[in-house]
Amino acid sequence: MKSPLLQVSDLTCEFRVRGGTVHALNGVSFAVEAGETVGLVGESGCGKSTLARCIVRLQRPTAGRLVFDGQDYAGWPERRIRRLRRDVQMVFQDPMTALNPSWSARRLIMEPLLLHRIPEREARLRHLLDEVELPEGILNRRPGELSGGQRQRVAIARAIGPRPRFVVLDEPTASVDMSIRAGLLRLLRKLQREEGLTYLFISHDLSTVRHIADRLLVMYLGKVVEEGAMESVFSKPSHVYTQVLLSSIPIPDPSVHRERLPMLGEPPSPTEIPTGCPFRPRCPQATDECKQPQPYYEVAPGHRAACRLAKPAGGRETFAGVKRGVA
Amino acid sequence: MSTNLLTVEDLTVAFEGQSRPVLSRVNLQVPADGWMGLVGESGSGKSLTSLAMIGLLPPGASVLGGRVLMDGVDLLAQSPDQMRRVRGSRIGMIFQSPRSALNPLMTVGAQIARSISHQTGVPHAERGAVELLRKVQMPDPELRVHAYPHQLSGGMCQRVLIAMMLAARPRLLIADEPTTGLDVTVEAEILDLMHSLQEETGMAVLLITHDLGIVAEHCREVAVMYGGRIVEEAPADLLFRDPGHPYTAQLMATLLRADRPVDFAEAVGNRHPDVAAGSGCRYAPRCPHAEQACITTSIELEIAGPGHLVACRRRRQLAGLSIDEKAGMTRVGPRS
Numbered sequence: 001m002k003s004p005l006l007q008v009s010d011l012t013c014e015f016r017v018r019g020g021t022v023h024a025l026n027g028v029s030f031a032v033e034a035g036e037t038v039g040l041v042g043e044s045g046c047g048k049s050t051l052a053r054c055i056v057r058l059q060r061p062t063a064g065r066l067v068f069d070g071q072d073y074a075g076w077p078e079r080r081i082r083r084l085r086r087d088v089q090m091v092f093q094d095p096m097t098a099l100n101p102s103w104s105a106r107r108l109i110m111e112p113l114l115l116h117r118i119p120e121r122e123a124r125l126r127h128l129l130d131e132v133e134l135p136e137g138i139l140n141r142r143p144g145e146l147s148g149g150q151r152q153r154v155a156i157a158r159a160i161g162p163r164p165r166f167v168v169l170d171e172p173t174a175s176v177d178m179s180i181r182a183g184l185l186r187l188l189r190k191l192q193r194e195e196g197l198t199y200l201f202i203s204h205d206l207s208t209v210r211h212i213a214d215r216l217l218v219m220y221l222g223k224v225v226e227e228g229a230m231e232s233v234f235s236k237p238s239h240v241y242t243q244v245l246l247s248s249i250p251i252p253d254p255s256v257h258r259e260r261l262p263m264l265g266e267p268p269s270p271t272e273i274p275t276g277c278p279f280r281p282r283c284p285q286a287t288d289e290c291k292q293p294q295p296y297y298e299v300a301p302g303h304r305a306a307c308r309l310a311k312p313a314g315g316r317e318t319f320a321g322v323k324r325g326v327a
Numbered sequence: 328m329s330t331n332l333l334t335v336e337d338l339t340v341a342f343e344g345q346s347r348p349v350l351s352r353v354n355l356q357v358p359a360d361g362w363m364g365l366v367g368e369s370g371s372g373k374s375l376t377s378l379a380m381i382g383l384l385p386p387g388a389s390v391l392g393g394r395v396l397m398d399g400v401d402l403l404a405q406s407p408d409q410m411r412r413v414r415g416s417r418i419g420m421i422f423q424s425p426r427s428a429l430n431p432l433m434t435v436g437a438q439i440a441r442s443i444s445h446q447t448g449v450p451h452a453e454r455g456a457v458e459l460l461r462k463v464q465m466p467d468p469e470l471r472v473h474a475y476p477h478q479l480s481g482g483m484c485q486r487v488l489i490a491m492m493l494a495a496r497p498r499l500l501i502a503d504e505p506t507t508g509l510d511v512t513v514e515a516e517i518l519d520l521m522h523s524l525q526e527e528t529g530m531a532v533l534l535i536t537h538d539l540g541i542v543a544e545h546c547r548e549v550a551v552m553y554g555g556r557i558v559e560e561a562p563a564d565l566l567f568r569d570p571g572h573p574y575t576a577q578l579m580a581t582l583l584r585a586d587r588p589v590d591f592a593e594a595v596g597n598r599h600p601d602v603a604a605g606s607g608c609r610y611a612p613r614c615p616h617a618e619q620a621c622i623t624t625s626i627e628l629e630i631a632g633p634g635h636l637v638a639c640r641r642r643r644q645l646a647g648l649s650i651d652e653k654a655g656m657t658r659v660g661p662r663s
Binding site for chain 2 (some may be wrong): 177179207243256258
């Protein structure tokens with residue numbers, strides 16, 4: 001079996017804060033194959049952004065492994081990480097804060113080309129503009145003089161400039177209007193095809209993720225609770241949290257009436273992680289069994305959920321992380 | 328025909344020093360009960376319309392013309408004092424980022440109590456605050472009444488604001504992106520709460536949002552804004568099924584829905600983004616069906632059917648086209 005481009009294993013990330021420890025990532029494991037788009041969803045505070053920052057190593061994980069192309073870089077010193085970043089890039093949620101407001105678009109797009117000593121930079125710059133469908137006229141403008149969609153295109157050009165293989169997209173369409181969103185998604189897909197990119201697409205917007213990603217990871221309180229091929233997860237959501245989440249999405253069609261599944265209590269605190277299933281305190285179907293750590297049960301090939309209700313009659317477990325699906 | 332609670336007539340608003348008005352002859356009829364949606368992208372003027380209605384325009388903006396009629400009275404002609412009373416009692420408001428609408432130095436109970444006192448004249452209304460928190464399904468209301476806004480989640484802060492609004496028993500609630508920034512599960516809870524409160528009180532809700540999913544789910548009537556004008560107004564089921572304006576069609580064509588995969592829509596046909604919008608339709612430069620006259624000739628909302636108003640010169644020629652055809656879009660396969 002071919003080894004994945006990125007393998008995340010038992011990733012843990014904790015932050016000491018006044019009054020306790022925030023367990024942002026609590027043993028996250030998954031793999032991303034070259035050329036695919038993996039969607040990552042979950043609510044605010046579930047650890048999505050921490051995971052993104054760990055993958056590009058803006059944040060050093062507390063424990064666990066991050067293997068890119070066969071090399072574990074979780075503990076690499078900053079100097080070595082810089083070379084990794086040529087391959088692993090990130091597009092941030094809000095280009096207004098991610099881009100230096102006093103730099104021109106030219107300087108912004110040129111910077112990563114200089115940092116990574118990309119040859120024939122001027123030609124690359126022109127090519128990049130073409131790729132992200134921006135006119136040359138914007139090169140002398142600063143972020144404040146660009147539209148929201150143009151700013152995000154500049155941010156995308158910066159990320160793909162050094163010809164990375166893996167790009168983490170953290171809510172890349174959250175800051176733009178709906179009419180712009182479709183164009184950005186189409187652009188990201190085109191770039192993936194032309195530049196042979198692999199994406200981790202982070203979003204809280206399931207309607208968007210459904211249309212861009214091949215596979216879906218659902219996170220809750222620092223854990224991946226369900227993972228599988230997009231259509232498999234949507235047609236057979238198997239963790240109760242995934243079911244609640246999917247039932248909450250408003251459908252833009254007045255003729256559709258959905259039944260929203262309830263949750264109990266209040267959003268949890270990441271300083272107090274419950275034992276066993278992290279969703280247990282809010283789950284209407286929780287039992288004593290859920291106080292024990294839940295293994296992943298295979299729902300369909302490559303589709304697994306850490307919920308006792310996903311247990312098939314025969315009880316086939318796949319163990320945390322490394323294995324997914326049957327080859 | 329249901330009666331209208333509030334009618335906006337030819338509302339025109341401009342910012343100081345700008346030649347073109349930011350709202351241009353906006354007409355809107357808010358039904359006396361049920362939900363009406365006001366949709367459009369950022370900068371289309373939907374929030375400004377609601378602020379003008381309640382006399383809270385930002386500094387630099389002024390009303391150049393038009394009327395806002397409620398109970399036969401033009402709200403635009405009221406004094407600031409009179410408007411303050413209207414806002415407190417007849418029109419309630421909730422906004423995006425609920426935490427910033429609360430006083431960080433007061434407990435939420437004290438803020439709700441103050442709102443009750445303001446309405447009823449009862450001096451110490453702390454007990455009423457707990458009742459209202461219970462009504463908005465705040466968990467542990469006896470405990471939360473003593474909490475400060477920073478101790479509550481965004482969803483809970485919005486519940487507090489809804490409680491304060493309820494104290495006044497308004498006949499119209501203006502909700503401007505009330506759930507933007509909240510998680511999807513919390514958003515669903517807040518909207519469901521608002522829905523049951525609306526049914527209980529029979530108030531009217533004017534929901535301002537860019538999220539057509541929420542509109543489809545809650546609103547009976549919808550008005551669509553573009554470039555400071557209403558371009559279409561229709562019952563929700565009709566608007567989603569057979570939009571009359573090419574801009575509305577574009578919104579519908581680019582919708583992504585979570586319940587089934589759709590192919591991306593991609594623009595085809597002639598557009599003229601470099602042409603400056605003239606005195607005609609503001610959407611004309613982006614419209615695949617625009618003619619020269621669309622840019623230069625002014626256009627009003629016209630009746631296109633029962634309860635259906637459209638401001639498009641080419642409305643008749645476009646009738647019968649599919650949504651994608653009206654929007655000038657074609658479908659691109661998911662993996663192409």
